[in-house]
Amino acid sequence: MPRPPHASVAFWDRYKPDLAGPTPPPEVLAFEWTQYEGHGPGVELLGRPRTALELGAAEGREASWLARRGVRVTALDLSPVQIERARRWWKDVPGLTIVEGEACAYLRETEETYDAVFSIWGAVWFTEPDELFPLVAKRLSPGGLFAFSHGETPHHLRGRQPMYGKGPAGREMTVDRWCLPPEAWAELAHRHGFADVQAQCLPAPGEQGPGTIVVRGRVP
DSSP states (O other): OOOOTHHHHHHHHTSSGGGOSSOOOOOOOSOOSSSSTTOSOOGGGGOSOSEEEEESOTTOHHHHHHHTTTOEEEEEESOHHHHHHHHHHHTTOTTEEEEESOHHHHHHHOOOOEEEEEEESSGGGGSOHHHHHHHHHHHEEEEEEEEEEEEOOOTTOOEEEEEEEEOGGGOEEEEEEEEOOHHHHHHHHHHTTOEEEEEEEEOOGGGOSOOEEEEEEEOO
16 A cells, blocks of 8 residues: 555655755756756657646746746645745746645646646656556646656666655655656556657766656647
């Protein structure tokens, strides 16, 4: 059984501790899918959406970049710490709504539909796909796009795996992460009704380090 959402909150509250405190907002110069600046595809993967939902937006960099270009964006994250930072940084960005919540719960409860749902090293990587994918499909407009990225899956890992980190007072914590190769993500997307599915692993620049898995598909 999946862990209840609240079990992950403390883990993600401590995500990117270097941004803690009254740090100023960064200058976001590009929409990035990979962990390497200026490497790989950009916002063109989303097409030209009028509305978009980001799942696991953390501090909301890409969501704010997209909203500044006229897209009405909802940025969703589980962590109140990340949400507070995003709201403080991007409070003056028009068209950007920042929401605290768990991905599946939000998708079940909202009545909104979106031209694009995306996740950049975010909630898609950490949510049961057989639960999440049909919920995403229901909240997409006809022809809408689902796109996500995450780190390259090591060959020795498959399926649901624990990811370790430090919680409050240094206590070790885990969250579940779905470690799948591109072809497995593509099969899942097809199974849940997505079409025109593309899934690949982009090698790191110079192949120095792990690559990035990028997946996209559309609802009919």
